Amino acid sequence: MHEYYFKIRKNDIEFEFSTNDKQAYEDEMYNWVKGFTGEKEPEKVTRPDISSKRSGFIDDIRNMVKINEMQIPDAKTSAENFDTVLDETIASPKTEVIEKSQNVSNFADYVQSFNPSEQMDYLMITGKYIMDIENNERFSIKQLNAKLVPLTGIPVDHTIINQAIGEDLIRVIPDLTGMSDVTEYSLTEKGEGYFVQ
Numbered sequence: 001m002h003e004y005y006f007k008i009r010k011n012d013i014e015f016e017f018s019t020n021d022k023q024a025y026e027d028e029m030y031n032w033v034k035g036f037t038g039e040k041e042p043e044k045v046t047r048p049d050i051s052s053k054r055s056g057f058i059d060d061i062r063n064m065v066k067i068n069e070m071q072i073p074d075a076k077t078s079a080e081n082f083d084t085v086l087d088e089t090i091a092s093p094k095t096e097v098i099e100k101s102q103n104v105s106n107f108a109d110y111v112q113s114f115n116p117s118e119q120m121d122y123l124m125i126t127g128k129y130i131m132d133i134e135n136n137e138r139f140s141i142k143q144l145n146a147k148l149v150p151l152t153g154i155p156v157d158h159t160i161i162n163q164a165i166g167e168d169l170i171r172v173i174p175d176l177t178g179m180s181d182v183t184e185y186s187l188t189e190k191g192e193g194y195f196v197q
Contacts, residue, residue, distance in 0.1 A: 137186060
């Protein structure tokens with residue numbers, strides 16, 4: 001025995017129908033398709049009348065959709081549409097990235113004004129920038145690297161941090177609350193005067 005099934009979806013409305021009765025399947029499908037194709041109310045079909053309705057239904061379906069005429073997006077057209085949208089988006093972006101690039105540029109200018117030559121120089125300059133220019137009292141390794149890596153490609157690691165602590169250039173800020181996930185540092189007085197000879 002065959003199982004007949006169809007599912008019709010239009011906007012937010014969805015209808016599923018299944019049966020083992022071929023005649024009931026054809027009746028229901030005919031009524032729903034006719035309803036979706038413009039008739040105000042689906043015409044209810046009665047069984048004695050089905051043979052004439054069925055042939056009309058099949059012709060209606062053939063006229064509505066011919067499989068060979070279905071519009072499938074052309075890959076070339078889709079690529080052209082994508083390129084057009086991409087060009088328009090680049091020409092007039094909806095988000096501004098200028099501030100970020102200005103910050104990187106400002107930081108780069110700031111770093112170059114000190115003429116750094118080694119990793120310790122970069123650490124001290126970046127710490128000073130965060131404290132003096134960005135007005136943050138403390139900084140983490142992650143904050144340092146967020147500025148340094150885009151500029152130099154070389155991150156600050158714990159070795160250089162420990163060396164700076166050992167030379168009394170930076171100090172660890174104690175976590176009095178016990179809630180901090182990261183260790184924070186601050187420049188010492190000696191660290192503040194690192195570039196003053």
